[in-house]
Amino acid sequence: MAARLASCYNSAKYYTGLQHPQAQGPLQRMHRPIRNCALLGKFNDPRVAECAQALVPELLSRQLTPLALADGASALPPGVQRLALPELIARADLMIVIGGDGTLLYAAGLVAEHDIPLLGINRGRLGFLTDVSPRDMISAVDSLLAGECIADRRALLQAKLISPQGAVVSRFALNDVVFNRLETGRMLDFETRIDGRYVNSLAGDGLVIATATGSTAYALSCGGPIVEPRLNVLVVAPICPHTLSHRPFLVPGDSRIDIHLTGSPQVSAQVSCDAVMLGELTLEGRLEITPAGRAVTLLHPPGYDYFELLRSKLHWGLGGRGHER
Numbered sequence: 001m002a003a004r005l006a007s008c009y010n011s012a013k014y015y016t017g018l019q020h021p022q023a024q025g026p027l028q029r030m031h032r033p034i035r036n037c038a039l040l041g042k043f044n045d046p047r048v049a050e051c052a053q054a055l056v057p058e059l060l061s062r063q064l065t066p067l068a069l070a071d072g073a074s075a076l077p078p079g080v081q082r083l084a085l086p087e088l089i090a091r092a093d094l095m096i097v098i099g100g101d102g103t104l105l106y107a108a109g110l111v112a113e114h115d116i117p118l119l120g121i122n123r124g125r126l127g128f129l130t131d132v133s134p135r136d137m138i139s140a141v142d143s144l145l146a147g148e149c150i151a152d153r154r155a156l157l158q159a160k161l162i163s164p165q166g167a168v169v170s171r172f173a174l175n176d177v178v179f180n181r182l183e184t185g186r187m188l189d190f191e192t193r194i195d196g197r198y199v200n201s202l203a204g205d206g207l208v209i210a211t212a213t214g215s216t217a218y219a220l221s222c223g224g225p226i227v228e229p230r231l232n233v234l235v236v237a238p239i240c241p242h243t244l245s246h247r248p249f250l251v252p253g254d255s256r257i258d259i260h261l262t263g264s265p266q267v268s269a270q271v272s273c274d275a276v277m278l279g280e281l282t283l284e285g286r287l288e289i290t291p292a293g294r295a296v297t298l299l300h301p302p303g304y305d306y307f308e309l310l311r312s313k314l315h316w317g318l319g320g321r322g323h324e325r
Contacts, residue, residue, distance in 0.1 A: 056079055119141075158293075159273050191262050194256070204241035204246070234257070258289075
């Protein structure tokens with residue numbers, strides 16, 4: 001495993017498709033032709049609708065065709081083609097997501113099996129993934145059309161929930177797969193194996209399996225590290241472990257993680273992928289988490305800097321003595 005971890009950083013360029021501005025080599029730019037632009041957001045939110053209403057005329061003036069889901073697009077201005085989801089996915093060359101990170105995670109699930117890049121305009125709270133501000137959205141579109149946006153490939157996980165009868169349900173995750181208790185007041189007893197090898201038995205509220213992308217989400221609140229997105233690793237973070245020596249740790253990104261319950265048959269757990277429910281894990285069932293073998297492309301404007309993003313979102317350096325640059 002040590003050798004695999006040592007190679008994770010070297011293989012990161014292949015995995016993410018992004019050369020960092022401070023790394024050697026050119027940035028990977030977005031050069032594909034864009035004609036049809038899907039808009040996704042909660043347009044019943046006035047702040048989201050305001051952005052969309054300002055954006056649509058700009059897209060039309062650049063000979064782009066705006067698309068939106070027919071359901072929930074009543075707040076959008078004229079010129080937007082309203083489509084059912086299958087047709088929208090089939091026609092879209094680009095998806096502009098207006099909202100917070102949760103909306104972008106939903107969009108990532110829609111495009112996971114399609115080569116549709118995502119540009120996120122932040123109308124949420126933190127905006128780690130939707131990193132374009134509303135005031136910069138028009139210039140971001142112009143940069144995209146000029147082939148100047150940074151194409152950032154982010155790997156996906158696949159979670160498979162296997163029932164005692166052998167039935168399988170699965171889902172992709174960009175941020176994390178979360179396994180946690182259903183009933184309050186009861187701890188879960190469960191066993192974790194990685195690549196078939198026994199890791200530990202743990203009592204607690206559950207486990208977060210996060211990608212580097214998801215390291216700034218739920219795993220962070222469990223004491224997990226912030227992982228630079230180029231690293232091909234997974235964060236394994238226990239949720240409120242009863243034994244305090246059970247700390248978050250990293251494993252190679254191509255690991256297979258298996259979890260099954262070992263406690264009382266009256267206790268069950270739920271599994272979610274990017275906060276979307278996958279199903280319930282029972283005593284004789286099993287949760288299997290593996291690389292999906294797929295990735296989504298996030299688009300960033302020129303000058304994107306991950307550490308500047310962290311400084312901005314996590315307020316690093318505020319209150320210091322002249323260290324803010």
